[in-house]
Amino acid sequence: MQLPKYKKKKRIKLKICQEPGCGREFWGHPIAKYCPIHRDIKNRQKQKKDVENIDAKNIVFRHNYTDVLDLKFRCCLEGCDNLFEIKVFPKQFIYPRFCNEHRNDFKRANFMRLMRRKEREE
Ligand SMILES: [Zn+2]
Ligand SMILES: [Zn+2]
Structure with a gap:
């Protein structure tokens, strides 16, 4: 129209x-x-997008390991208790926050939607 x-x-x-x-x-x-x-x-300040991305999707894991290790992390997504294995490298402190399943933005949003729906139904 x-x-x-x-x-x-x-x-x-x-x-x-x-x-x-x-x-x-x-x-x-x-x-x-x-x-x-x-x-x-x-004339605008540089967008701090990169930093935000690190915060949103990764955790800072401080450690003193001198060997490469496989460690189990728990997914930080609320409602998901998945454990996932991460290779921890010496002197590397940034690691994924979410399990393999939820590292994908779309899947994470989907999961959160499902959780919210569940809360309403209960
Ligand atoms: Zn202005
Ligand atoms: Zn997860």
């Missing part, structure tokens, strides 16, 4: 820039996130 053109109004709103530490007010689209300065990605 097409709306008649005259009904299309420019919906400009007073917004606040989402860039951390900026907070400048600006007029923009309802979906606009940044002031004119920070609309340019070069």
